[in-house]
Structure formats: C-alpha cells, structure tokens
Amino acid sequence: MTRGPAAGKTVVLGVTGGIAAYKAVEVCRRLVDAGVHVVPVLTEDATRFVGEVTFSALASEPVQKSMWSEADPIPHTRLGQRADLVLVVPATARFLGCYANGISDGLLSATVLATRAPVMVCPAMHTEMWEHPAVQENLATLRRRQVLVVDPAQGRLAGGDVGAGRLADPDDIVAAALAVLGSVARGQDLAGRRVVVSAGGTREPIDPVRFISNRSSGKQGHAVAEAAATRGAEVVLVTTATRPAPAGIDVVKVETAAEMEAAMLEHSAAADIVVMAAAVADFRLKAPADTKLSKADGVPELVLEPTPDILAELGRRRRDGQVLVGFAAETHDMTSRAASKLRGKNLDFMVANDVSAQHVGFDHDTNAVTILGSDGTCREIPLTSKLEVAHAILDSVIVRLGGQRPGGGIRRAGASGGDDNSRRDS
Ligand code: C5P
Numbered sequence: 001m002t003r004g005p006a007a008g009k010t011v012v013l014g015v016t017g018g019i020a021a022y023k024a025v026e027v028c029r030r031l032v033d034a035g036v037h038v039v040p041v042l043t044e045d046a047t048r049f050v051g052e053v054t055f056s057a058l059a060s061e062p063v064q065k066s067m068w069s070e071a072d073p074i075p076h077t078r079l080g081q082r083a084d085l086v087l088v089v090p091a092t093a094r095f096l097g098c099y100a101n102g103i104s105d106g107l108l109s110a111t112v113l114a115t116r117a118p119v120m121v122c123p124a125m126h127t128e129m130w131e132h133p134a135v136q137e138n139l140a141t142l143r144r145r146q147v148l149v150v151d152p153a154q155g156r157l158a159g160g161d162v163g164a165g166r167l168a169d170p171d172d173i174v175a176a177a178l179a180v181l182g183s184v185a186r187g188q189d190l191a192g193r194r195v196v197v198s199a200g201g202t203r204e205p206i207d208p209v210r211f212i213s214n215r216s217s218g219k220q221g222h223a224v225a226e227a228a229a230t231r232g233a234e235v236v237l238v239t240t241a242t243r244p245a246p247a248g249i250d251v252v253k254v255e256t257a258a259e260m261e262a263a264m265l266e267h268s269a270a271a272d273i274v275v276m277a278a279a280v281a282d283f284r285l286k287a288p289a290d291t292k293l294s295k296a297d298g299v300p301e302l303v304l305e306p307t308p309d310i311l312a313e314l315g316r317r318r319r320d321g322q323v324l325v326g327f328a329a330e331t332h333d334m335t336s337r338a339a340s341k342l343r344g345k346n347l348d349f350m351v352a353n354d355v356s357a358q359h360v361g362f363d364h365d366t367n368a369v370t371i372l373g374s375d376g377t378c379r380e381i382p383l384t385s386k387l388e389v390a391h392a393i394l395d396s397v398i399v400r401l402g403g404q405r406p407g408g409g410i411r412r413a414g415a416s417g418g419d420d421n422s423r424r425d426s
Helices: 021-033 052-058 075-082 093-100 107-114 127-131 133-144 170-186 219-230 257-268 310-317 334-344 386-401
Strands: 010-015 037-042 085-091 119-123 153-156 162-166 194-199 234-239 250-253 273-276 283-285 304-306 323-330 349-354 366-373 377-385
Touching (some): 010 107, 021 085, 037 052, 037 075, 093 107, 127 162, 194 219, 219 273, 310 323, 349 386
Parallel strands (some): 010 037, 010 085, 234 250, 323 349
Antiparallel strands (some): 283 304
C-alpha cells in the first residue's frame, strides 16, 4: 500500500466483543501496512472472540485491556492523548450505549471519553439490535457530537441470519480511517486558496422532457470539493448532480454544457485551482425541440453538434499562477490518451481512470487513478475512496503550487520539484 500522509500517525484500535472482532485483525494489519502506529485496546469480551496474541503480533504495541496497570496509573488518559484517531471495530450496542451516555466501564470506554482526537465507530450487531430505537438514538447522539460512524452493511450475520448490521467492509473502514488521518496531517494547507470544481454529467436537451447524458454521478467532483473545503479552501462547486454538498461550499447548479461553461469561465477567472471533474457531453442537439416530440410524428432525425470544450477554453485563458486539472475517463490506451489530452488542453494535471475496471469510475464510491503531471510525473493511486483520491489530487496540486502564497506566481510545467510519491514516466 502507498504510504500516504497517514504514515506515522497513531491509531488506538478499540475492539469490542462481537463476532466481527476477527475482521478488526485485518483492519489492524492494513493500517500497519500503511505506516500507521496501531495501539490495540481490547475489551474483556473481545478476547472471547479473538486472541490477544494475534493483535500483539500484528499491531505496533502489545494489547492493552485494563485500567489497572502497575506501569501506568492513568492508561486511558495517555492513550487518549497519544491518539490521532480512536477507531472502534466492531462497536457493539453496549459500547455505543456507554459512550453515548458518558459511562466509563473499562479502558476503551474511558479512552473515548478522555480523548480529544477524532473517534470513529464501526457498529456491528444483529439486525434487531441495530434497528432498536435505543441503539439508533445513541448513534444519533454520538453523530451530533461529531463522532464518525462507518455504517454497517447488509449481509450474512452470525448464526446464518441475513440483514442490516454486518460490519462494514474492512477496506472501507481502513479507507475512512486513512482519510481522517490524512486530513489531520494535511491541516489547512489550502487556506486562502480559491478552488473551482465541476462535477456530474451534463444534460443536453432533445425536447422539454428528454435529454442526452452519461453515467457520471458527480461523486468524484463532489469529493474534490469536500476535500478542498476540509483543507481550508474557498470552494465553488459547479455541478449537475443533485447530491448534497458539504456545508461551506458555494454550489452553482447547472444542467447543460453551455451553462457549465458560463459558470466555469466566470468563477475560474479568480481561482488558484480549477478541477474539471465533470463529464461534459461531447455532443448536443443543434436545434432542440420546443415542444415534446411525438411518437405519432415518426422517428425523429437528431442532428448533433459538438459542445464547447470547457477545459480547453480554461487552458487557453489560464492566468499565471493557476493550476488546472482535468479528468480523462478511458476504456483503453489510458495513459497515452490522457497524456495527449494533458498537452492538448494545456493542463498541469490529467487524472486518468480506466472506467472499464471493477469498482472504478462512474457511480462507484471508490476509484483508482493515475495522476499525470505536465512535468512528466506519473503517480498511481490504487483503489481507494473517492475522497482519498480527491486528497491525492490536491496533494499533487499543492506540490505544484510550490509553497507560493495564494494569488502568487508558480513555477510552470517542467520546473516543479516533483512529489514524494511520484516517479518519472519512462
Ligand atoms: O477530451 P475529453 O472529453 O476526454 O477530456 C476530458 C476532460 O475534458 C474532463 O476534464 C472534462 O471535464 C473536460 N471536458 C470539457 N468540455 C467538454 C468535454 C470534456 O471541459 N466538452
């Protein structure tokens, strides 16, 4: 796994007594692989499901279980202070109940009360318990207090039952934990920067009720906007998607390529960073009908014309000091096609994704991309959440901005210092 900004951070990994405890072993191992320092804290009940030795062998330190240690009279406070994140996998109904009600009945529940670090809980339990109002109200209380919740999935439960309450996929838990650690490490490194992001597929009308569009969900563009806002940027999101945008982002809702072009040209003029994640339709009707086309009139002949290439126009208008990022969804010859678009559209970065691969691109919550830089850098981001991909793109942009103050000039293509995880394209 790529060692990202989470490397060197400390996670207190709490494990409570549910059958899903065995999956915490995998979470532990994956976090250690990512360079995270993992401190395992098991409840007594957890040790009925998984062996202490397993965690002690895989984690960065031996298991801790008890408040009553000869070596340290206040282990919960120390753990809370050392943690960059407290991650509880699985979180049982009992643990959630204690935490929501401020009850400290052991080392782990005392640690989550004693820490100022973010806390992420991953509930897992039988459907009846998961749906019980007491559990849901406890979770609502925790959410209100900014506790991060990785919701359980549907699936096979202990005893062969099937339903909601199965622990979220360990891959998703690790991705969510790394995203939090990444934002702890990155801090407000985009403070004072103006970022404009486009998202979603455009809709080109055929008549008042029909349109030409594509499969884009807007998730990746929204994730870029969210990541930039988390890192302190002032963000304008020009989107066709109806999905909610995180608080603090200025959302401009558009539908067609023409509307998107107008909004992007207006807002990007003063931007430091422009990310064109939208899937703009390449063609539109030359003359959309004003009234609904009727079947009775026969099969219509649709005459198409190209839409404006917004990104190419942004590349032509780009002012000195602005970093311009495009996306290339490809099904074949990904790198060479993306590299030629990078040059043709005068970009700093082209984010290429192979949309024919599994779990990648349109409508998925995950993505795997290659970030090509105009300076020859080529950075592979293996399958991870779209939010992590967004952060990785912004990490590259930050390197390109080269520590210049917002609004200041930047070194142009070819003069960048490169980035930590990059390798030269051969
Ligand atoms: O050339 P291609 O359409 O593959 O390039 C993809 C990139 O160009 C994306 O960043 C997309 O947002 C942008 N684009 C655009 N206007 C178009 C078509 C694509 O801005 N009409």
